[in-house]
Structures are given as structure tokens and as C-alpha cells.
Amino acid sequence: MSGSKVITKNPPPKVKPEIDSDALEFIASLTQEDSHVYVHCYFDNPYSDALIRIWKTTFLVDNDSAIKSSLLHAEKISLAPQWTLIPDGITYSFLLIFSALPKSCKVFDFIEEINQPGGFTVRDIQRNDTDVYHINLI
16 A cells, blocks of 8 residues: 655635725714614694504614614504504603614614505604604604
8 A cells, every 4th residue: 555645735814904094984973882772652632542653664764874773663653554542632642762873973863664655754853862762744
């Protein structure tokens, strides 16, 4: 039996790719924070037995980047297609919880994107440090 010779070679050294620091800063500015946005909503009911609901297609939209934060949870309000009955003449409040806004966001819009009239919209909401907001819906 003839002996076989095993030849081992060291693998080539790994080279770390260069990444443009401006590109990293731009990407970081678009990266969402690991948090949530809390929106307390108030609906003044001037009607008799109004019905309201919120659609899953409600977003917070960053005015600069157009990045959308998605609705994650709703408290004290029905999700479409269900309805919530609002008693006559009261201000009804409910809470919506959204995914984080981009770190770079300074102003955003609250937009309920639906394919029928009557979607809620609140424009130009100024970002704050707590990401807790109170808005009036009409």
C-alpha cells in the first residue's frame, strides 16, 4: 500500500470590506427604533348614536421619508369591519399603538387609508421625545 500525502493550505486571510461612513449614517437615520408610538384619540360625537371603527390600514407616515409605521394594537375601538357605538354627545377616547417611527422623523401624519369616504386624517403632528400623542379626530 502506497502512502498518500495530504497537503494542507492555509485559507486566504479574510478581508473586511470597506463601507462608506456616509452610507452607514444614512441607513442608520432610516432605521426604526425598537419602541412603539402611542396615539390617544378623541372623537367628539355631535351625532346621535355614531358608529366608528379603525382600519388596519391606519398608519403614521413620516413627512420626510414617507416611511409608514403600522398599527399594531387598538384599545376601546373596533377594527373594521366591526363598529363601535358612541353614545350621543360625548367625547369618546381610545388608544392606538403603532410600530416605531424612523429615528430621523420630526413631523408625521396620521392617515387611515381606506377605499371609501370618511377615513381619519391628522396632518403635521410634531414628534416628541416620549412618542405619546393626543389627537382629536373629526
